[in-house]
Every structure is written in C-alpha cells, then in structure tokens.
Amino acid sequence: MASRRQWAWGLGVGLPLVALALFLALFRWDWLIPIIEAQAAVRLGRPVTLQHLHVSLGRTIRVTAEGLRVGNPEGFPEDPPFAELPRGTVDVAFAPLLRGKVVIPAVELEQPKVEMIGRPDGSTNYAFHAAGPAGEGSGEGGPQIGALRIRDGHVHAAIANLKADFAVNLNTEDPAGGDPALLADAKGTYAALPIEARFRGGAVLNLRDAEKPWPVQLDLSNGPTRVALRGTLKDPVKLAGANLRLDVQTPDMALISPLIGVPITRTPPFRATGRLDYAEGRFRFTDVEGRVGNSDVSGAYTVSTGDRTVFTADLHSRRVDLADLGGLIGGTPGRAGTPGQTPEQRREVARAEASPRLLPTTPISIPSLKKADMHVRYSADSIRGQGIPFDGLEMVLDIEDGVIRLHPGTFKVGRGEIAADLTLSPQENGIPHAKAQIELRRVDISRLMQAAGAGGAGTLGGVGRIESTGRSVSELLGNGNGELTVVSVGGNLSALLADLSGFEFGKALLSALGLPQRTQVECLIGDFGLTRGALRVRTLLLDTDSHIVTGSGVAGLGKEVLDLRLRTDSKRFSIGSLPTDIAITGTFKNPSIAPEVGELAARAGAAVGLGVLFAPLALLPTIQLGVGENSQCERLTQTAQGREAQQQR
Template sequence: MDATTIDPRRADVQDGRPPARSGLGANVLGAGFSLLATLIGLILLAWAILFVTKGRFLKPYFEQIASDQAKRSVKVAGDFQLYFDPITIKFRAEGLTIANPAWAERKNLFESKLIDTRIATAPLLFGRRRLNWLELAEGDLDFEWDQEGRRNTWTLGDPTRPGEAFEMPVIRRARVSGTRIRYRAPQMAFLADIKVETVRARDTQFENDIRFSGGGTSRGRPFTLSGSLMSPNETVAGGRNRLALHGAGAGNVLDVSGTLPGATEIEGADLKLRVRGPNMASLMQFLGATMPETRRYRMSANLTKQGESWRFTGLRGTFGDSDLAGAMTIAMPRNRLRIDADLRSRVLDILDAGPWIGYDPERLDRMGASGAIVHDGGRPRVLPDAPLDVAGLKRFDAHVDYRVTTVRMEKFPVSNIGLTLDLDRSLLKLSPLTFDVAGGHLASDILINARARPVHTEYDIRLSPTRMGLLLAKFGVEQSGTTGVVKARVQLRGDGDSVHESLANASGRMAFIMPAGTFWTRNVQLSELDIGTFVQKMFEKKLKNPVEVNCGLIAFTVRDGIAAADPILIDTRKNVIKGRGGFSFKTESLDLAIEADAKTFSLFSGQSPVGIGGYFAAPTIDPISGELVARAGVGLGLGVLVSPLAAIVAFVDPGDAESTRCGPVLSGARASAQREQSGDRVKKLGDGRSARPDAPKKERKKFLGIF
C-alpha cells in the first residue's frame, strides 16, 4: 500500500500521536445540550399536563404531604387546582380545612368555602411568601395560644414545638368576603374577633375597599375595632395601599392612618398614630404590659415596622398638665415583649408624677395635692398603698430613659430629672434616678425585686450639700441670711407590694447633716427653742440676727418600720439642741421631743421639750409643753406669795450647756459616738433604741401608740 492509500483518519495513530480533542469536546457539549433539552422538555411536558389538568390529580398527594408536614389533618372537600399559570403558582381549593391541635378551643385553624391564589414563584425559591392575588370566601381563621402562652395553633409540625411569631405573607391584591379572624391569648386575657369584607369602592381611583370590624376583650375590658384598606389599581406595579383604622376600649380611642406597600406589607409603612384616653396604663394593658397610672393623656407618633420591631418616632403629646416627647420601640425578641423608649418632658407637673409611686390619678385630678391624703380609721395617711402589678411585670422587659427639664411644684425647686429604668424578668431597677434641687443634687438607686414574693425593695438616696435658703424658701426661710447647707443619705430595705407596705417593715438608716452656717426665718421659728425668741417672733415676725449653726445631725435608725432618733443633735452658737423619739412608717405617726440647753445665761429659755406629734400628713407642734406650763405655774405662785422678782426665777436657765464636738456630728455617727468638748458622752440623746421593747422598764414609755 502506497502513501496515497493511507486513511487520513488513522494517520495520527500510525505516527504515534494522540487523537484530536475537538471531536470529543463537541460530543460532550452536544450531550449536555441534549440533556438540558430533555429536562426542559420534561418540564414543559409537566407544565402542559398540569396546565391542561389544572393539577386536580394532585389532590390526594397534597392532602397526604400537607398533613404529614403539619402533623394535623389537612383536607379539601371540593375542587382542587395546583399548576403554573403561566409562571406563577395557581392554587385553588374549595372547602379547605386545616385542623387545630387538640388543646385549642376551635376545631380548625383554617376553613373556607373558597381560597384562590396566585403565588409568586421566584420569591418562594428564596423563602419569601408573596401572593400577587388572593380571593378568600367565607373563611374562618382561628389563632390561639395555649394557657401557658408556650404553644400556638399556627406553628405547624411537632405539636410540642414552642410557638413562633406569626408571619403574614405579603399580599399584593385581595378580595375577601364573609371571612372572620379570631385571636385568643389566655395568658394575656385577650380575645379578638374580626370580620373582613371587600366592598366595591365608589371612588374610581380605587378598585376595592377591604373593610374590617369587630371587637373583643382585653383583661375583661371590651374594645371595638374597625377600618378599611383601599387598594389602588396599580398595586402590582408598585403602588401603595391606604389604611384607616379606628379602635376604642377602656375609654381609650386610637386612630391609625397612612399607606402600606402592600395589602399586608407593613415593612416600610408610612403611618400616623393618634391615641387619647383617661389613663395610659389601660392602653398599655392591650399590649400585655404594665405601667404606672396616669392622668388624662393625648399622644401622636409616626409608626412604621422595621424587621421585628414596631417603631414610634416623633412621639409628642401630653398627660395631665405635663408634656411628653421622644421615641419608642416595641418588639418580640424570643417571643417575649420588650419595650425600649427614650422620652423627655419640658415641664412635669408634680401631680402627674404622683401616680408613678401609687397615688390615685382620679383623686389627684379632682382634689389636687390634697388627693394624696386619705383617711384610715380617722387617721390621715399619705404614703401610697397602690399594689405593684407583679403579674404584669412578668410579661415583658423594658429599658426607658426619661429626662425632665423643669418640675412644676409649689414648695421645692426641682429640675433636671434623669431616670433610667430597666426591667428584666420581674427585676425592676430605677438606677440612677437623679434631679437637681435648690442648687443641690439628689441621686438615688431603687431596686424592686418582684421575682419572688413578697416583693423586696431597696432604697439608696443621696443628697449632695444643698443650700437651706433655697430648699426651704417656701417654708419661711430667708435666703439672704441663710448660708447653711444640708446633705443626706437614706438607706432602707423592706418587703411589700406597695410603697407603704415596703416602708412599714423597712430597716436601715436615715441621716441629715448640717455643716456650719447661718439660718434665718421670716416667720415664727423654733430652731433655737428659746421662749423669749419665740414670743418675740410671734409678734415681730422676724429676728434681728440669724441663728448660727456650728454643726447638726438629724438621724434615725429604722427597724421594722419604726424610726428612732439616733441622734438628733444640733450645736448652735447659743444652744445645744437635742431630740428623742421618732416616727412610724406603719401608722405614719410622729412622736418627737426636742429641747435646747442654753450655753449662756437666759431668762426665757425653753429647757422643757417641745413636742412634735400628729401624722406625716398632719403634724402638730406643741412648744408649750406640760413641764413648761408647770414651771409657769410655779413662777406665778412664787410671784404672788413672795415677790414679782421670784416669778422670773422659774424661767432662768443658768446656761451650763457644753458645746459639742462636730467631728462625729458631721460624719453622721450614731448617738453612742457623740461627745462634748470635754470628751464626755452627750446625754439625753435618742440612741436608736427608744422604741425597742427590751429597753429598761424605767426608761420605757408609750412610743408612737405601739409600745
């Protein structure tokens, strides 16, 4: 065979070279195209079969698969269709029912005469549910939580699985008729039953008007709800839906208006909220939260939804005679309600702050400041006894920052309140709670532990040096002649569900310290307890010179709600003032005896005790004590029997009181540490044990009507 007869296709083999790859690649590529064409063909065939048959033959498979996945019965009583039309998923079912778990009140979670939808295919591939169209006729939806608030009816699958938050699919356009939606949350004592209908709109700008109305109860209080959602023709092309909602309950009236991106698409909504009512606490109950009661309020805010959070921005309004502004966010992280707020008031009326600690807002609104006083068995009582809503605190968490510029009140100049509130599973912290008063600064930390019963409260209140001239100006103290200051520390802890109850069994210490300074009053004053001064001021209304204070301490040891002086000791240029007795948080009664020993000779000196009695809400002062009256009687008798000069002897004070060492006084030390300049212990001081039942019998006396 010559060269001309050699097969060119085998030449590369004969000369030892591998075959060309171009043919192999073409074969692989061709096979790939063939496979793809086959798949497309099969898809088109399946699409065609489904389109022609409307997928009716899938009905038993749908019921079986859906029931297995939901772990409950899913049935279609009538016609069933499931196919692509042309690329969106067409789903139609007549008489569709989805059963509820056995613990629910209603038999079915969902049932309807007809449900007809167009489901967007592309978003579904990425886990997003969007219905371009929904028609629902005579639907009945039952959303329930169990008694413990752990499981719900709409979380499908494992019946023991904890309930998840409901995620509404995005519905671009809808027509609904004869449909009811029921929501029940027994753990929140909440029930709502809403009817939804689509009404043909007369306004040609809108294709239809989805209207809803109904009501329910929240913690035993009925409410009503109504509104409409008007869907424009261009919704599918990216238009927006106009929402109007009106609700009323427990005297509260709520209106929401604005636009939604889709019929059920809240994300990015542009809404305006307006709400008003007699008490903001009753409004918060609808959310399952608790807050202090308020006087009548009116609020407005911009409302939108971002992720899982509802945001209230531009919040502005009033409660009582105070203003309120700021922002608030409500969310449900891990299926637990959480409220975050940043609020501020330019002016806070003191009456509006009263309900925060338990005063009745209706009494305050009707009676003013006197509404804080109630009478119990003929005794006036001022400490609030409204119980803390312990059950309410368990249902939510919160973080609130609140700032107040000015406080409107009659007696004390208070401003610049700053409050940080944290609530974490029934542990409530008001820390710090601060404000400026009379040029001084008060800082406090209050912890309320409601995780166990009884509720345990700890108070720690600190007052920086504050000018008494400003602090007590409304009580008759002259600012221009008063240089004295006062600083204080109160540390108490007690158990109980109200302020009164927690203080009624509290223990701890209270101390008010006065460094050197002057004190001057415009009206009758008893600080020196000098009878000559007292008589002079009763008629002349003023002193020629202010009282000069070297140091002073007014302190009490508190045991089981009884505060005993420990000590009351004020050293002035002229006198050493001492006090005994105390007061009771239980009965709010006062029983104090104050007396002054003169350092220098004085004809008219009140060596006898001045009594301070009555109650917190109605104190009494008795500067003419029984002992002093007896001395006056002796003086009168001597004057008649001997001579007028002898009558004065009964009022003469030899002036032998010794000055006090100010070190222990200014350190807030207890009575046992107080010393005279000579080093001797200061006598006749309340030592914090006056009210104790184990006091020596000869020293015991009836104290505060208890012992």
C-alpha cells in the same frame, strides 16, 4: 421493509402522544390532593384537608381550591377548625415561573373563616412558631402578590389571657376606576372592655410595590381608650417603609397595657401623638409629643415583637408634676382638678386626700412585671410638687425578670442633688426585698426656701441606707432597717422649716420652739437609726445665731405616727428665755405640736447655753458630707467634747 419501518416509527411516536392525550383527557387534579394535604400538614403541624382542586393552564394559571380546612393542633377539639375556606382562587403568571419568580396577579377568597382560641393555660390554636420577628424577612424571595379580594370573611377570637372575645368581618370593595381596598370591622370585648375598630387598607394591588405606598386608616376604641392611625406603608407584608401617624388618648395609661403587652403603672389622663414604624423586630413610637395629667412628655418608645416583650423608652419633660408620677410608687396618680379626669379618678383623688395615711399602701405587682423587660430613661427640667422647687429630675429604670433597679434617681436642687439607688427583687415567698442608698450632695438650701418666699444660703449634705421586705412602700418602710445622717451649714431656719414641713406647720413649729421669724442657721446635724420601721433620733443638733435646739424621739414609719421631743435653749440668758420642751405627736399627715408645760416648770432653773448640748460624738467621722466649710459644726462638737470631759473628772 420501508413500510414496516414507517409503521414502527409511527407507532413509537404516536402511541406516547396518544397515551399523553388520554392521560390529559382523563387526568384529575384531585389525584394530587393526598400529596398536598400531607405536605401542608407537615409544614403547619396540624391536619389539612381539601375537597377539590382545579387547575386551568394558560398564560395565567388559575388554581381553584374548594373545601379547604385547616384543623386545630393536638389537644384542641376538631370543631370548629382553625380555618375554613369554601372556595379560593389564585392566579399565577406562567412566564415568570420560567425565570424562577412567582407572580400572583390576583387572589380571591370566598367566605373564609378563622377561629382563634387561647386557653387560660396559655396554649393556643394559632401559634405556628414562625421563625424570626413577625413581618421581617417574610417577603424576601417570596411571591409578588397583586389584587386581593375577600368576600364575607369572618374571624372570631376568644383568648382567655387577654380577656378577649371579639369578631372581625373582612371584605374588599372595588371602587369605580380603582383597585380593591381591604376593609375590616371588629366588635366585642378586649381586656374585659368593649372594643370596636374599623380598618381601611386602601388599594391592595401589588402589596410590595414601593412606588405605590399602601394607605392605612385605623380607628379603634377599647373602653375609654381611643387610637387613631393614619399613613402609608411601602411594604405591608414586612411592615416596612412606614410613614404612619399614631394618636392615643386614654384616661389612664394602665389601660393601654393589654394593647401593647407591657405592664404600665396607673397615670392621670394621657394623650400623645407621634410617628409609628417597625424595624429590627420592634415597633417604634418616635417624635412623641403629649401630656400626662399636668405634665408634658416627649421622646420615643419601642416595643419588641420577639419571644419576650421588651419595652424601651427615652422620655423628657419640660415641666412635671410629681403627683402625676404617684402611680410609680403605688400612690393615687394626679391631683384634684387635673384636666380630663374621669369621675372615678376624681373620687380616688378625693379619697387619697381624705385618707389619714400618707405612704402608699397599694402592693407592687411583681408577677405582672415579669411579663416583660423594661428600660426607661427619663429627665425633667423643672418639677412641681409639695411646694418644693426642685430644678430637675433624672432617672434610669430597668426591670428584668421582675427585678426593679433604679440607678440612679436624681433630684437636682440648685448646684446640688438628692440621689438614690434602689433594687427591688422578688423572693420565693412573693414578698419583694428592697435595698436602697441615698445621698444628699451639696443640696442648695436657698432653693429649698424659695417656696416660702425667703432668701438665704447654705448647703445640706447626707447619706442614708435602707433594707427591707414588703409588698408596698408603706410595708417596706414599716419593716425597714437602716440609718440616715444629714449635716447643714448656713441658711435661714424659718424658711427651711416652712418649706420642708409645710408652710402652716413650719410657722407653728417656729412659734413653739420660741425662735424668731428670721434666724440664721450656723450648723445642723441629724443622725437617725431605723430598726424594724422605727426611725429613732440618735442625735439632733440645730445651732442658730441665737438659740440651740436639740431633739429626741421616734417616728413609726409603718403606722405613720410621731413621738418626738425638741428642746430650745437660748445662748443669752434672760427671764423670758427659759428652756422648754415641745412634743410633736400625731400622724405624718396630721402632726400636732404642744409644749410640755410640766417639764418647763421642773427645769426653770436648769443650765442654759452649750452646757445642755447633747454631744454628737458618733458623727465626728462623718461630719464632712460634701457641704463645704463647716467649722461651726466642728467647733460645737469640740466644745461639747470638752464639756463632757470636764463633767467626767
């Protein structure tokens, strides 16, 4: 009996052990391939095939995959597939697995190939719809990766919407006494321009080892644009712990748009250096110091990496040249002699200066603005432009879903300012609709006169509005409806006209008006109506210490033509001070001034003084426009009212 029980116990224990031994002896890891393929296909949303799978057990488990192929999503051809890996090996430490931790000491990939395709309709074969911003959260609780080795890796990208077709070669090198470093070389076209790049990732050992920051070195050229990146990352998998220095140089910031996915207006040559990092789903370019044309610029930029690109900038200039900002309104940015201009940019500036047109005619690209939202704050301490010494500029610009809002844009002038609020909205017909308000708040005339080398005092105030549709600034003004009212008290007329109109034109205008080189402004009232691009003078009254000037006429904003009349009357009659009219005609860029001789002879015996004053009665409710004391303007209008009442009796 005992013998039988021993045999039974032996068979009960021995048979399972034998069966296990036979199973292990006969087991093939390839039997798991269908399960692995099915699970991977579900997770990736595309077919996955694997030819062979080998596993070697021990303290370090080595998993070797052969013939791995990741197909394209539905709607794309089978060949070439998205990815191919002839052979890949992953080492996994056994002991940490017992504690629920995955430690991968080494990964080796032999001749991996990736084919990235982006079609004109926006569909791609490389979108996997990963949750959360790229690089964030991807490493929490994930595997700890050690050395990565790649031999003869190749990535080809053909993305129609980026006008890109380039190849990247990937390898690692094993320097003597060091760990494998990642190398990448790229060549081809991007944004329809030649692109070349070389990347060196340094030691790849333990990508998450915060005690061993991962060095980064990138040199990239895309057409004439040059980008250099130097520094380290503490956690490359999450793009965290960045200590990177970015240098960018390009003849036109618009060329950077394809690299960051944000539409940027054309600019003169741009260069900048700053610190680059990544946090909260945004790339941040901070501590920026650079130049745009003749203007300095500092501050910070951020670009989001979510479903919709959002660009944010907070910028400051100590000194800005308004010509460098010309691209914002569709003009040609920069001026002749701007350092670093390309030959084409020099030709464009020359053509713009030679053009008979003054207002920009380049259409505003609303479709491109819909690709990203933008929020920009900008300030400048001093401004160069057209000889007008503004004291500063502040601007808040928001672009959301193609709607542009400037709220406000403010030019500082002495103790006052010129402020504008603008909204530009896309319409179904593709033609933008614009609505703007403008205010002149106690603008210091003495500051406006400095460019003419004269002194003086006085303030200028006013309000205006415009509503229009058009594809460019020229069309918007040419189709616009609105009005503008200005009032001034005090100041020096000669310097004011010279500064606002251009020095030579201002002197010619003074001469034609018969005014002395130095004459004090006691009151200026202007009221203008805008109808379908025609800016008509409703009231124009200028009172100096010796003369009164009145005006009439129209300026065609669409065709940029002038047809204005000014009449000068002396307050003290003399044989040499007969009233006369002068005509201002021509174009905005090339105005001409000529006296109307026939009118002079016809009016030789006309009344002089306040009797010829055109009464600005409609302005009485708006004469207080923040210009302070204006008793002289009020006295003139009251006198004009009295004269008009006497004539009606």
